[in-house]
Amino acid sequence: MDYRTSHIRMRFSLAGIAVLSASFVLLLPEGRSQTNKRVPTFNKDVAPILFKNCVKCHQLGELASGTPLTSYEAAKARAELIKQKVASQEMPPWPADPAKSLKFRNDPRLNQREIDTIVAWVNGGAPKGNDADLPPLPKLEEGWSHPQKLKPDFVVSPPTDVHLPATGAIRYVRIMVKVPFTEDKWVAASQTKPSNPAVVHHMALTEVALPEGMTPSDVAQLSHQMGFAGAALDTPVVTTPTNPPKPDMLAIYTPGSTLEMYGENNAKLLKGGKNMYIVFNIHYETTGKPETDRSRIALWFARKAPQHQLFRVNGAGETVLANGKELLADAPGIKAEGTAFAIPPIPPFAKNYELTGITAYMDPVTIYQLQPHAHHRGKDFTYTIVYPDGREQTLLSVPKYDHRWQMAYELETPLELPAGSKMVVTAHYDNSKMNMHNPTPEKEVYFRDMNQSWDEMFTPFIQYSIDGQNGKGEAEGAGGSQEQKEAKAGRLGIGEVVGCLEARTDGKWMLTHGSQPALSDTQSTTSAALRQAEARPLSDQRYLLLGVNIFNPSSHRGGKVAVKGVVIPDANETRINVTSLQEAGAACAP
Ligand code: HEC
Known part of the structure; x- marks a missing residue:
């Protein structure tokens, strides 16, 4: 070998080391033991993983429609990025810290074998493989994702599309759709979907009753004339048995929401009757071009009354502390319109503004689902239980809250709490320049009722049932005096x-x-x-x-x-x- 060729060879190998990332060096020992193994192909090995775990968001019309992963060509074009996002476990999004949280049944994280397969595919040049191996793209049942592929029993949407301007702030859109049943329905599963996920920041669905003989347009007209919100004329139909009662949230959609199933013995109530309406309360955002949306909710009904009725409430609806200071419920509503608690605004540039919501349970309850919600400044959320024996347990820790994917965390095993337990939810907000999602660090940020995404929210939703109650909200084995019933239900x-x-x-x-x-x-x-x-x-x-x-x-x-x-x-x-x-x-x- 003469000087020139060895020089060239040396340069080549140095360049090679520089190009191949550190992860290649780390992977080498494993790579060596796998020298006999074939390189995974897209069709046989990678497509099944992407189709099962990624395309529900990464396809046209869904949350990540900008990055479709539905074909070989699409995936190959982003192979390095896919490897990076999968190896770092940034994708699929799952902001909970598993070491500090319970197990959740909708945990979408890939297992190590799946991650290794994708990494080896990309490192091996991202080959396509044999077309005969390619599995079909999963068919979504009319766009719904019931695990047993059941068609929904009832799908509701507003009567017309909502048209959005290209820019500017949009007030919450409130649309009422009549419930067409006279009898009560028990909801065993539900799924809420925008037709245009790019514009829906979140939506909350509740059921209300209108006064006899009134229609939603009467309500709209009257409230316009009298200058108050329509909400004052209708009453929530399903309320939690708390004191004072709060409306049960039938459904909450946030980016990342999936189908919810409540298990065999639990369901949510949709009341039938004469003048009942499902209210879509939708918070839209503009995208820079005119858009339309028609959001929908699909419901699957239970065949029989459940043992337990599920309620969904805001976990910050009782006591709230702001930066360690307990707020008085009758504090004058400084800048926080329509909220029971005037949560003080976050000062400009505040790095770590803390809010805590406390809810105690007088009855034995079971917790099913936790769903943090904040906007751009939301930084982290922690849900902790203080048991009546003083023991504390963290149920969910979301160290890096991201408003782009706000999961509803469904407990793998619903957690039964004795009467006298208390839920403490703490969140932090970053209004500094370090927060790359922060549009205006120099401004005070308000917590408002009908707020915009540049305002803030502190609504850590909790879905729970009261144990020792049947689906009608009555103590089981009814009979005896009120006190006897309360003692039987273990109420404090x-x-x-x-x-x-x-x-x-x-x-x-x-x-x-x-x-x-x-x-x-x-x-x-x-x-x-x-x-x-x-x-x-x-x-x-x-x-x-x-x-x-x-x-x-x-x-x-x-x-x-x-x-x-x-x-x-x-x-x-x-x-x-x-x-x-x-x-x-x-x-x-x-
Ligand atoms: C819950 C919905 C969801 C799931 C599931 C999901 N992603 Fe994503 N992903 C997003 C969103 C939203 C973005 C950012 C916006 C975009 O790229 O359209 C993103 C971004 C990415 C990006 C970066 C795109 C870019 O151009 O920066 C890659 C790569 C990616 N995801 C891969 C995956 C892979 C691989 C899976 C499955 C293993 C997966 N994602 C599962 C929602 C999801």
């Missing part, structure tokens, strides 16, 4: 007490010199209730306080405080799973 109450806040040596927090609990209907507190609490005398009760760290107890240590929460009686030590903790007077002088 929200209590309100005053006392002195003290830390025990084991780090737990106690209320000493406490008053007897006064029963309350609400989990949060008001300025009026706090004034009353200040006047209330102390007494000789002791309570162990659960899940209290979110209220920053050390700053009230030794002080007189007003505490609300589920009261959990116990022969040794009465516990309170705390939903509100506020100062009620200065020093504690029993």
Whole structure:
């Protein structure tokens, strides 16, 4: 070998190392052991993976229609990008941290064998293979994805297309569609779909009743004349058995939503009747060109009444804390129109604005589904349970929330919680320049009722059932007095007490010199209730306080405080799973 050829060879191999990425070097040992293995082909090995896991979004008319992955040519053209997104587990999108979350039955992540197959296909030059091996593209049943390929029993959509302008803000579109049944239906599965996913930011569906003899256009006309929102004239038909009751969300669509199935013993209620309407509340975004959309919901009905009725509510509908400060329910509604809680705006450039929502359960409940929702500043979400014995468990951690794919996380095994448990949802918001989705870091960001995507939202949805209840919301084995029924259902109450806040040596927090609990209907507190609490005398009760760290107890240590929460009686030590903790007077002088 003369000098010239060896020089050329050396240059060639150096260039080769530079071109092949570090991942090639890492893969080498495995590659060697597989030297006898053939390179995977698109038709035989890769298409089945893409067709099963990717094309539901990556095809025309779906969420990622810009990157169709439905043919060899399309996939080959993006082979390197596919390898990168799959190897880094960025695709399919699944923002939950599996190490800090429960198992979810709609977890779409590829297994290692599937990832290795795609990587080896790309590294091997992305060959096409034998056409006879190519599986058919999955047929979506009329666009619906019921796992048993069942046709929906009922599909509803607004009567006409919604036409959107090219640019500008669009107020929420509220369209009512009449329910054509007189009898109640139990919904066993549902799927909500825009015809144009590019423009639907999210939609919420509920059922309402209109006053006798009124039509949606009467309502629209009247509210226009009187200058108030149509919502004031209709009443929600299905409500949660909470106090006060809240409308049950029949369906929520966010990008990434899939079909929901509720299992054999559970269903959601769609009431039949004379003047019932399904309301589509749709938040549209403009794309730069005029667009149209006709969203639809498909429902599959259960053949018989279920054991449990499912309810979907906002997990931030009771007590809310903003940056560690508990908000009073009667705080004047500064800039947060129409919301029960005036969540203070996020200051310009704030990097880590924190919101916490607390909901306690007076009954034994089962949790089925968790669905975080925020807009561009949403950074992370965590759902944690504080059990009535004080134990804490994280159900879902989404460390990198991304509004482009907001999954509904369906628990693989629904989680049964004893009465007296409490759900704590914490989210952080990034209004800084570091957030690449942030349109205006220099602006204050509001939480509004009818808000736009440059405003913010804090709506961590929770789907749950109340155990010990039949599908009609009545205690099972009905009979006996109201108290007997409540005891049978294992129901607890929200209590309100005053006392002195003290830390025990084991780090737990106690209320000493406490008053007897006064029963309350609400989990949060008001300025009026706090004034009353200040006047209330102390007494000789002791309570162990659960899940209290979110209220920053050390700053009230030794002080007189007003505490609300589920009261959990116990022969040794009465516990309170705390939903509100506020100062009620200065020093504690029993
Ligand atoms: C829940 C819907 C969804 C699923 C499932 C999904 N993707 Fe994506 N994917 C998206 C969206 C949305 C984007 C970004 C927008 C776009 O590219 O159209 C994206 C982007 C990508 C990109 C980058 C495109 C670019 O030009 O930057 C690749 C590559 C990709 N996905 C591959 C895959 C593969 C491979 C799978 C299956 C293993 C998969 N995706 C599953 C929604 C999805």
